[in-house]
Amino acid sequence: MDRASYDRYLSRFNHCDATAFDDYMTPDARMINGALEMRGIAAIQDHYANRIWPFFEETVHVERFVLDGSTLAARLWTHFAARRDADTIFGAVKRGEMFDYRGLVMYEIAGGRFARIDVSYLTFSRTNLDGRTTLLGLPH
Secondary structure (H helix, E strand, C coil): CCHHHHHHHHHHHHCCCCHHHHHHEEEEEEEEECCEEEECHHHHHHHHHHHHCCCEEEEEEEEEEEECCCEEEEEEEEEEEECCCEEECCEEECCCCEEEEEEEEEEEEECCEEEEEEEEEEEEEEECCCCCEEECCCCC
16 A cells, blocks of 8 residues: 555545445455444445435545555545435435534555554534534534
8 A cells, every 4th residue: 555546545435436445445344433333345335335425425635644554544634515405324414515524544454455444533514504614523
């Protein structure tokens, strides 16, 4: 794993390409995101393909990147824009509402793939259609 490979992974992720998980994660990958724990590629694919991407345009931005060979750490800003009115993992949303995650993500690497991903939250906010932003804490 190197920065160029990670950038290719994020590009595919930002384009809602769930096959990126097959190419960049170990089959038994574990992801802890807030109170959610997902085990295995199928569970991670299901989370994004059925609970996030149908409802939100999600874009991950890298603010800081550190790699030591077996661990990758990134300070990320992820912007979510609601595609439609829906009941979502973030609660009821209206088309155009926005959510912003800022936090640190640590990836443990085994055999050049992500074996464990820990998502830690610095802030998670919601901006309603009036432009008012509210800090939410953990979304799930």
